[in-house]
Amino acid sequence: MKRDVRLATFLLWAVVISVSAATAWQVWSARKRTLAEIDTNNLNLAKALNTYAEGIFSQSAMLLLGVSERLETEGAGPQNLRRVQLLVGRQEQLLNQLDGLCIVDARGDWVMQSTANLLAVAGSAERAAYFVHHRDNPSREVFIGSPVRSPSAGAWVITVSRRMEDRSGKFAGVVVAALGIENFLRPFGAIDIGSSGAISLATTGGQLLVRYPYREQDVGRDFSRSPNFLRHYADTASGTASFRSTLDGMQRLYAFRKSDHYPVVTTVALGRDDALLAWRHQALLTLGVVAALLAAMAAGGRRLVVNIKRRISAEASLLAAREDLLKANRRLELLAAEDQLTGLANRRSFDEALTLECRRAAREGTAVSLLLFDLDYFKRFNDTYGHVAGDQCLKAVSAVLSNGVKRPGDLVARYGGEELAVILPNTDLQGARSVADLLLERIRALNIPHRASPHGRVTSTVGAASLQGARAQEGERQLVEAADLALYKAKESGRDRAMT
Template identity: 55%
Template sequence: MKRDIHLVVLLLSVIGFSLASLTLWKVMGSRERALEDVNIHGLNLTQALSTYSEGIVRQSTLLLLGLVERLETEGVGPAQIQRLSELVKRQQPLMPPMSGVTLYAKDGRWLMSSNRPIPAGANSSDRAYFVHHRDDPSREPFIGLPIRSRVTQEWVITISRRFNDEHGEFAGVVAVTLGVENFLQLFGKLDVGHDGAIGLSFTDGAMLVRYPFREQDMGRNFSNSPIFAKYLIAQPVGTASFTSSLDGVERLYAFRKSDKLPLVTTVALGKQEALAAWRLEALLSALVVAALLAVTGAIGWLLIRAMSRRNAVESELRLTQQQLLESNQKLERLAMHDALTGLANRRSFDEALAQEIRTAQRHATQLTLLMIDIDHFKRYNDSYGHPAGDACLQQIAHLLSGCIRRPRDLLARYGGEELAVILPDTDEEGAAVVARLMLERLALQAIPHQGSPLGHVTASIGIASTERAAPDTPAALLERADQALYMAKQAGRNRLQVVTPPGSVQLAR
């Protein structure tokens, strides 16, 4: 009997010890998995937030590039500044985080502010970004530390570029301001718990933005924190766990250094909060160890709920990332095409002309350029109004596009009522055929123009080709084509004029 009792006791002891060991092993394994899930989730958040931040900087950089090109091409007169202000207003809905765009003269005076009237005597020559561009000839954009706006008193981040005058000297600064509150809109949609935090810093440790927002952290340097002093030195992305020097809370950190910008995205989750679900699971497992099946069912339900919640967050992040990609693609299309006519714009034309000239020189072929000017177009606007003038330009662009058939041929809006056509592998005679076809199409269309001597819209076309034996430049080719256009207009308009290198002139109708 005792032997049986001993055997039962032994069996019960073995079963008890086995169940206790199995439960302990399961609980500790669950803890490690929970920590791993938190780290993976944090890394996913850093990837999405890094993409979000890079997208905002890229959008701001593209906008600044376009504004600088206009300033250096058109100057800073009142009319030019008014056009820039209207351009910025059209771009603002595409960039919700953008607070405004400000233009500064070389002495720091405000020339334009897109979101508020210019205060009397406003001058920003003491701002760090202005001093940087004034003293550094680099044309690269500059991301500044957060500063408090002197007008609205809100915290903003600046992304700025310098622009030069016609002599290449410093002429001023264009700055995009990003409201920290607007910038943090997406950050605030992410659940990082009561002790969690999201940060965006420079690689030298200077803080740009932090969620939850704390004013005392604006511009603060965290270069001595373990992430910057220890982990980022060895790897650009990873996870870590340590106690914060700010509030003494132990957190799980996920960090990622951008490979395109000098920025570091950090997501921190409170370790106690992150393990709250695990502690509940361990307690339930300990209480209901005798009812293993019921506990297994409860754990399964908790895991499914946690996975569904994580999948929902990841789906929202993927949707946000896709929206950012679509916004970037839309901005890229706007940067390369004229908004009115849909043709390639001046920037796209300049890049294509330089590339085609290099190709022509490399393969010893000819490249021909057509410069087209709509005759008496100012009179057309004066007679019918600018909206009708815009519609006329759109009609002409569509009409002339039908005369361009080869894939590499490019019709672009050069500026105002001037258009330009790049014809690779084409000599003057072939280009003249295309030009005559354009003039014939305009004549057949017979768009009414009471300000023209002919009674309908016409055009003058200048034609110039590169030399086969000698290198050529875009500026030289443009100058010859512009000379031919001028001669066509002097000869009575509604015609084409050919300038053949090095300067002989041929006139054709």
């Protein structure tokens, strides 16, 4: 029945663990799928915004190309500059992000500016990054420079510039288009990226150009040495990542895409907590349902186990009562077969055992021997020391005999009064005589004083007899008489000895 309890408990735990493991795996798999879907959506959005940024830079590049070619072929005369001014005005209607255009000559002096807001772009041209780049680099590709701020209007712009050359191919100046960051950010703000999301445009060198939500302190920030940039952005055209932002410390899920035509990278980031909010709600709902199911299952299983234990307890009580009854019966049987004083087998047990051993000897063709012990002058001992001492003496001698025979079939019994008997199955007469001598020596070794005996101590006389094979069949009486006769002869010979 205990096995039933263990089996029920094992099955209950197996179900609980299996359901818990399956639920955990399902929740974890759902989380992985959610993150994968978020990465895919973020990548798609990053590609779309990258296309948007490329379109703006491409329109700016086409404008710069047209202006630079016109100036290189027709010169920078007043009439030609007016035509350029008109061209820029028409282009501003097509390109909302365009705040204006300025032209800088080879010395760094501004030649034309479409609006007054560009004084910061033109006035310090000789020190501006775009001017130094085109002066020292013969490439005719557009250059996307760092954001600059107009001191008059306070607006931030991104500079997109192109090199101009004279007829001999020497550096002739720079044409610069200014893209307003505020107008650049307007489409970003129309996209739902959650309360902690962010969209940014940066150079591939690690300089931030535009970021939504807008924070002025982030404009132009250089994170080229940031571990996150070096690990995720440096050598990859596009990808996804998850890390804590160095700008605001927010943990986000990032997707980025580098432009195929310009040295810029577009990044879309969602706050991890916002992105996993729906998954978290679903996971909590699933875990709640499963927890309730497991609780109900555990309650039912516990009740089942308790009922099994109660049944086991009841059966154990019945078995214990049955065992107590059997023990009581065995004690009664033992009392019926045991001498109360010495603890040896009583006369009844002796008679039964002797009959069985004689039949076995006849059946198997072996020998069976009998030793009869009689304590010498035991009546005098009782008269001298009292019956209590006599009982103690009888117990001591009985213990010597019990300890002296070790084989399972040997039996020591109280034959009557001070007479003790030892049945020795499968033992011939010579072996019985050896056992008798050994036991006599151990009785002497007790050294129990007996001043009424000629020997001065308690001694015993032994008669030994043996029957062999078929002669033992129903020969128990003959065996007892032979041992008794030998005992009589030993007494006649002076006692304290064994005779056959």
